[in-house]
Amino acid sequence: MAHLNEAAVKKITEICDRYANEKTPLMMILSDVQNEYGYIPLEVQELISEKTGISVAEIYGVVTFYSFFSLKPKGKYVIGCCLGTACYVKGAQQVLDKFSEIIGIRAGETSEDGMFTLDALRCIGACGIAPAVTINGKVYPKLAVSDVPKIVEEYRNMEANA
Amino acid sequence: MALVNIKIEGVSYQVEEGLTILEAARICGYEIPSLCAYNHGECSKGSCRVCLVEATGARGLVASCVYPVNEGMEIKISTPKATAARRASVELLLSNHSMKCQQCDKNGACELLHVAKLTGARDDMFKGEQTPVSFDDVTPSIVRDTSKCVLCGRCVERCKNAHGLGILGFENRGFNTIVSPAENRSFAKSPCIMCGQCVSVCPTGALMEKSEIDKVDAAFKAGKYVVVQTAPAVRAALGEEFGMPIGTAVTGKMVAALRRLGFNKVFDTNYAADLTIMEEATELLGRIKNGGALPMITSCSPGWVNYAEYNYSELLPHLSSCKSPHEMFGAILKSYYAEKIGVNPADMYVVSIMPCTAKKAEKEREQLKTNGLFDVDAVLTTRELAKLIRRSGINFNKLPDEEFDYDLVGDYTGAGVIFGATGGVMEAALRTAYHALTGKEHEAIKFEAVRGMDGIKEASIDVNGTVLNVAVAHGMKNAKILLDEIKEGKSKYTFIEIMGCPGGCVAGGGQPYVKPQFLPNEGLDILDTFRAKRAAALYSEDEGRPIRQSHNNEQIKALYKEFLGEPNSHKAHELLHTTYAAKEPFAD
Numbered sequence: 101m102a103h104l105n106e107a108a109v110k111k112i113t114e115i116c117d118r119y120a121n122e123k124t125p126l127m128m129i130l131s132d133v134q135n136e137y138g139y140i141p142l143e144v145q146e147l148i149s150e151k152t153g154i155s156v157a158e159i160y161g162v163v164t165f166y167s168f169f170s171l172k173p174k175g176k177y178v179i180g181c182c183l184g185t186a187c188y189v190k191g192a193q194q195v196l197d198k199f200s201e202i203i204g205i206r207a208g209e210t211s212e213d214g215m216f217t218l219d220a221l222r223c224i225g226a227c228g229i230a231p232a233v234t235i236n237g238k239v240y241p242k243l244a245v246s247d248v249p250k251i252v253e254e255y256r257n258m259e260a261n262a
Numbered sequence: 263m264a265l266v267n268i269k270i271e272g273v274s275y276q277v278e279e280g281l282t283i284l285e286a287a288r289i290c291g292y293e294i295p296s297l298c299a300y301n302h303g304e305c306s307k308g309s310c311r312v313c314l315v316e317a318t319g320a321r322g323l324v325a326s327c328v329y330p331v332n333e334g335m336e337i338k339i340s341t342p343k344a345t346a347a348r349r350a351s352v353e354l355l356l357s358n359h360s361m362k363c364q365q366c367d368k369n370g371a372c373e374l375l376h377v378a379k380l381t382g383a384r385d386d387m388f389k390g391e392q393t394p395v396s397f398d399d400v401t402p403s404i405v406r407d408t409s410k411c412v413l414c415g416r417c418v419e420r421c422k423n424a425h426g427l428g429i430l431g432f433e434n435r436g437f438n439t440i441v442s443p444a445e446n447r448s449f450a451k452s453p454c455i456m457c458g459q460c461v462s463v464c465p466t467g468a469l470m471e472k473s474e475i476d477k478v479d480a481a482f483k484a485g486k487y488v489v490v491q492t493a494p495a496v497r498a499a500l501g502e503e504f505g506m507p508i509g510t511a512v513t514g515k516m517v518a519a520l521r522r523l524g525f526n527k528v529f530d531t532n533y534a535a536d537l538t539i540m541e542e543a544t545e546l547l548g549r550i551k552n553g554g555a556l557p558m559i560t561s562c563s564p565g566w567v568n569y570a571e572y573n574y575s576e577l578l579p580h581l582s583s584c585k586s587p588h589e590m591f592g593a594i595l596k597s598y599y600a601e602k603i604g605v606n607p608a609d610m611y612v613v614s615i616m617p618c619t620a621k622k623a624e625k626e627r628e629q630l631k632t633n634g635l636f637d638v639d640a641v642l643t644t645r646e647l648a649k650l651i652r653r654s655g656i657n658f659n660k661l662p663d664e665e666f667d668y669d670l671v672g673d674y675t676g677a678g679v680i681f682g683a684t685g686g687v688m689e690a691a692l693r694t695a696y697h698a699l700t701g702k703e704h705e706a707i708k709f710e711a712v713r714g715m716d717g718i719k720e721a722s723i724d725v726n727g728t729v730l731n732v733a734v735a736h737g738m739k740n741a742k743i744l745l746d747e748i749k750e751g752k753s754k755y756t757f758i759e760i761m762g763c764p765g766g767c768v769a770g771g772g773q774p775y776v777k778p779q780f781l782p783n784e785g786l787d788i789l790d791t792f793r794a795k796r797a798a799a800l801y802s803e804d805e806g807r808p809i810r811q812s813h814n815n816e817q818i819k820a821l822y823k824e825f826l827g828e829p830n831s832h833k834a835h836e837l838l839h840t841t842y843a844a845k846e847p848f849a850d
Contacts, residue, residue, distance in 0.1 A: 142445060142848060155428025156848070157418075157452075160444035165435045 104143050111136065112144060116151035126154055126162060130169055139170040167221060175210045175217035177255050180234040184223025191245070192231035196220060198248040199233075215259060216252075269336040283326035283337055284313055288786060293779070294326050294339055295348055295380040297355075297373055297414065297465060310414060311351040312377055315339050323347050349381040357388035359466075360395075360409035366467040367649075371775045373465035374412060396440055400448040402472055402626050403456040403619040408440045411468035417441060417460035424764050425569070425738035429454045441468075444848070453572040453847035455738070457565035457762045458619030458643075458771015471619045471772055474640045475650060478613055481639065482524060486611035490525040491591050492516060494532055495617040495682030495767035496644045498799040502774040503648035504658045508784060509795030511803055514663025519651050520615075521664060530666045531614070532678030534591035535690065537821070538562065539677060539812035541838050542584045542687075543694040544829035546757055555579040557733075557748065557755040560687050562586045564624035565762020565771075567842065569738050574745050575844030583839040585637070587681065588614040588621065589630050591671075592637030593837040598825045599671050607633065613640045615647050617682070617770035620762060629840045643772025673817045676803070676810030683797035684736040684766035685712035685719055688759040692723060692732070693811045695757075699725045707810055713801070715765060715794055718743060720755070732757045737764035765793030768800065 104112070115132045119125035129148055133140050145159045163169040181187075181196040196207060199218055205211050207220040226232040229241035233251075240251065264279045270290055277286040287294050296313035308328035315326045316338040323344060331337075338344060356378060363369055378385070395409040415432065418441060422428045429452055433442050443452035461469045481488050501512040520528045546558050561567055561582045570578060585593065592614070596607040614621060618641075624630065625638040642650070651658055666672055677693055680686035689709045696704040711721035712732070717740040720733040733755045735741040741760045747753040763770045769792070776792045778784065785791070804810060812818065826834045 145444065146848060153426075155422065155431060156444045157428050157431025157433075157442075161431040161433050164433050 178217045180219045180221045182224045186227035187231040190230040266333045286331045314347045352383035353387040368467035398448045400450040402622040410466045416463040420463045455565045455568035456620035477640045481611040488611045489527045490613045491529040491531045492615040498796040499773045511799040515661040518661040518664040529672040532674030534587040535678035535681045536812035536815045538587045540829045560759045563762040564620035566760045571845040578842045585840045589637045593632045617767045617773045619771040676807035677812045679803045682767040685734045688712045694813045734759045736761040768796035769793045
């Protein structure tokens with residue numbers, strides 16, 4: 101088991117302390133840790149367990165239940181393709197497949213250069229603009245398969261020029 | 263408590279408000295087929311849908327295990343709609359279940375098979391995909407096979423309730439959900455203490471002890487000199503496997519059965535329990551005199567030792583260095599006894615019948631060897647012994663009562679036999695420590711304060727004007743309270759007994775399952791009372807023993823005189839004491 105560095109221990113302890121008075125603090129803690137580090141590995145879960153008294157297995161269960169949480173580092177740009185019912189009937193699967201084909205990773209994976217993570221999401225509540233895709237929170241409404249290449253290109257260019 | 267009027271199948275009853283339909287029906291004499299009915303509150307999610315009934319005021323069918331009764335409710339159990347729905351629920355469970363029932367060790371005690379029989383469920387109604395299976399048989403103690411898991415979560419709750427641990431949890435989502443240690447790890451790479459409480463509550467064969475019957479067969483086949491010893495708690499429960507009421511002591515029949523199974527010698531671990539007391543009491547008095555780590559904590563329970571090594575490594579010096587009784591016995595058998603009877607220790611095979619799954623892992627600790635040989639070679643649970651007996655065609659109930667072997671070693675006192683109940687080791691130690699300090703026997707012999715099922719028990723014993731404070735805890739949740747006191751420097755105790763399983767060894771993870779649906783003659787409260795009933799069987803054997811203090815065991819005295827010297831001597835340390843080491847909870 102890898103051990104956390106001092107700064108991470110301090111930060112995560114601080115996050116746990118933030119919710120010390122909450123009755124059910126786990127979701128809030130995990131959410132903050134996910135936002136801070138982009139993922140929640142087992143050693144972090146062990147520390148949260150120690151601080152909250154919630155068992156590691158239970159924390160792990162919550163982390164693997166919600167697709168928002170991740171066990172592995174995510175890419176710089178997280179592409180979330182909604183596969184909820186409305187998006188699905190509007191062709192979301194094809195949109196997802198196109199992203200998958202262009203970037204060369206499957207849903208749930210991160211590209212080797214650490215640039216993209218491709219996530220298949222359940223309903224994100226944007227059925228009116230189906231099929232919807234989010235990239236780091238920015239929403240792309242009513243996406244067609246033909247839109248996909250230039251969106252990926254845009255991010256690649258942005259990165260190249262950065 | 264207010265009463266409400268309900269009708270079940272058209273008959274009027276008055277029951278307490280707040281009960282679930284299932285509970286109310288049970289009191290009124292109905293047993294609604296259900297899967298999680300007997301979990302004692304350890305699953306109340308109502309998600310398996312096996313116990314569906316019709317109830318007025320509810321939309322559709324309701325899960326009777328979670329739906330409360332209310333005034334005027336009419337409950338119908340046997341309508342075609344309810345009957346068909348219950349059967350379909352079970353068929354859905356079976357559709358994602360490994361149907362290798364014949365080879366399953368839970369066969370005979372499987373609650374799923376039971377409810378399938380009750381509802382008339384067919385096993386091939388819903389063919390389709392199955393959840394990916396995870397199988398873990400890495401530890402010597404527990405096997406986890408998710409192909410048989412029904413996701414009831416009882417094991418998850420039991421681990422939390424008994425120990426505050428929660429080694430198991432639900433992992434992933436939807437169809438891919440499994441119950442497992444974090445990261446779907448093996449128990450071997452998690453801080454599991456191997457106690458087997460999860461095995462005792464699992465309704466199916468998803469969690470089982472790892473059987474060692476094959477190993478014992480092989481030892482016989484290889485012509486080894488096979489010696490068997492039985493822990494005190496085994497006699498208090500083995501009879502249940504053969505239909506006897508809970509709390510029946512079957513010492514004599516058990517010995518007779520073991521002899522018929524072909525063991526060369528049949529010994530009682532109680533002999534070694536007496537030996538443990540001699541070593542442990544002497545160690546305690548030594549620590550008091552020489553300023554050693556106090557409170558001293560007992561070390562008989564391997565579940566507890568595992569817990570300490572994972573969670574309280576800084577307190578390991580507080581653990582008694584004594585090996586657990588069956589390990590001490592193994593060491594004596596392969597040294598003193600082997601020499602006396604002229605058997606090469608390498609040709610001797612020691613089998614321990616234990617109420618415990620953690621003992622299986624314990625026997626493989628590197629620290630538990632004598633002259634390069636493991637002290638104990640195989641550990642069978644009480645359940646495995648029952649299986650052996652049944653396999654051999656022995657009619658257990660008709661066996662005569664026979665006595666243990668006690669040539670040279672094996673004789674025991676009442677103090678040894680109570681080891682199997684929470685507080686028993688403490689009581690046995692007090693009988694001897696009192697004698698050592700005062701030179702006379704404690705008049706009462708009994709120490710009532712350390713008996714019973716309270717989670718933490720304490721007692722103060724006046725020894726020639728000096729008060730000795732002691733405490734007893736069982737289940738790690740209770741133990742943690744005492745351990746944290748020690749850590750904070752606030753413990754007022756000199757000596758503490760800790761047992762892994764709630765109730766002590768009588769309710770160990772290797773004992774016969776207590777499942778009310780298979781015990782129609784026991785009361786509805788059996789899950790609350792079985793521990794005390796089994797313990798009572800041991801206390802009664804203690805009462806009947808001619809000698810009740812370990813230090814008065816003549817064979818133990820002879821062992822010291824002829825072989826060991828005195829308690830805690832160099833030789834005793836070599837053979838009867840051990841060491842502990844911190845363990846990383848989630849090792850790679």
